[in-house]
Amino acid sequence: MDSLKNKIAFVTGAAMGIGRATAMLLAEKGAKVMVTDLNETEGKATTRMINDSGGYATFYKLDVARKEDIVKICNNIFTEEGGLDLAVNNAGIGGSMKPLHEIPSEKWENMLSVCLSGVFYCMQEELKYMLPRGGGRIVNVASLAGLNGVGGGSSYAAAKHGVVGLTKSAALEYGAYNVRVNSVCPGFVQTAILDNVPAKILDYSTNVRVPMKRIGSVEEVAKAIVWLLSDESSYVNGHQLLLDGGFNAG
Numbered sequence: 001m002d003s004l005k006n007k008i009a010f011v012t013g014a015a016m017g018i019g020r021a022t023a024m025l026l027a028e029k030g031a032k033v034m035v036t037d038l039n040e041t042e043g044k045a046t047t048r049m050i051n052d053s054g055g056y057a058t059f060y061k062l063d064v065a066r067k068e069d070i071v072k073i074c075n076n077i078f079t080e081e082g083g084l085d086l087a088v089n090n091a092g093i094g095g096s097m098k099p100l101h102e103i104p105s106e107k108w109e110n111m112l113s114v115c116l117s118g119v120f121y122c123m124q125e126e127l128k129y130m131l132p133r134g135g136g137r138i139v140n141v142a143s144l145a146g147l148n149g150v151g152g153g154s155s156y157a158a159a160k161h162g163v164v165g166l167t168k169s170a171a172l173e174y175g176a177y178n179v180r181v182n183s184v185c186p187g188f189v190q191t192a193i194l195d196n197v198p199a200k201i202l203d204y205s206t207n208v209r210v211p212m213k214r215i216g217s218v219e220e221v222a223k224a225i226v227w228l229l230s231d232e233s234s235y236v237n238g239h240q241l242l243l244d245g246g247f248n249a250g
């Protein structure tokens with residue numbers, strides 16, 4: 001994957017989980033990584049791990065729920081780092097499992113701000129920098145919940161369906177400008193976000209629904225994201241790549 005060498009990459013939610021694993025793999029492939037997150041301590045830890053192992057990373061604090069911050073910080077950092085080639089819009093939250101009629105409006109609005117508007121506003125800034133450079137690659141981290149409904153998780157599913165819609169629409173709009181836009185749709189992956197999922201649901205999903213009888217790892221998702229960012233996937237655009245161990249196959 002030499003196509004990633006010296007590329008300037010931006011990853012949201014890179015302090016932990018899938019974002020951290022992706023930032024680390026991108027750096028291993030030679031990309032210069034802008035690690036961004038709300039969590040400064042863990043974000044700096046990701047950056048340190050990359051720099052200590054010979055990669056290049058810089059940490060920037062960014063709350064994707066705040067449009068003004070996205071506009072200001074993205075413009076500052078894309079200018080400072082000399083542009084933007086690759087973007088991974090990954091930051092997300094899980095939220096508690098509740099029937100739709102019991103979800104307080106502030107929880108609904110927060111879910112949409114982080115998981116959907118955060119992706120939209122980041123894409124706006126990313127595209128402003130990619131288009132004058134003659135292209136770029138964007139991967140949005142959606143979910144299996146972006147393709148299926150989730151009983152007890154309607155706000156999360158709505159936000160992730162929105163991410164899939166943004167991904168497909170942007171692929172249509174920017175394909176002619178050498179910007180490829182894809183998403184990954186993980187099933188259950190071992191990260192802190194699963195803390196909100198009741199053990200009963202996790203156990204049923206893993207042992208009954210997933211034919212491989214296990215949940216995924218962050219490294220497995222990171223490999224798929226990095227492949228979508230590389231030239232190895234040069235004709236893949238507007239795709240939603242399922243990483244679910246076969247959950248959705250039947």
Ligand SMILES: NC(=O)c1ccc[n+]([C@@H]2O[C@H](COP(=O)([O-])OP(=O)(O)OC[C@H]3O[C@@H](n4cnc5c(N)ncnc54)[C@H](O)[C@@H]3O)[C@@H](O)[C@H]2O)c1
Pocket residue numbers: 012013014015016017018019036037038039062063064065090091092093114141142143144185186187188189190191192193194
């Ligand atoms: N783990 C799973 O099973 C799973 C499945 C499908 C999709 N996803 C998606 O993967 C993405 C990454 O989640 P994860 O599983 O690695 O969880 P995680 O909790 O380990 O990581 C999420 C990261 O996002 C950051 N974050 C949260 N709110 C933020 C905000 N407002 N601004 C900036 N950063 C913020 C957190 O600090 C954290 O570092 C999310 O979009 C999630 O919806 C996860």
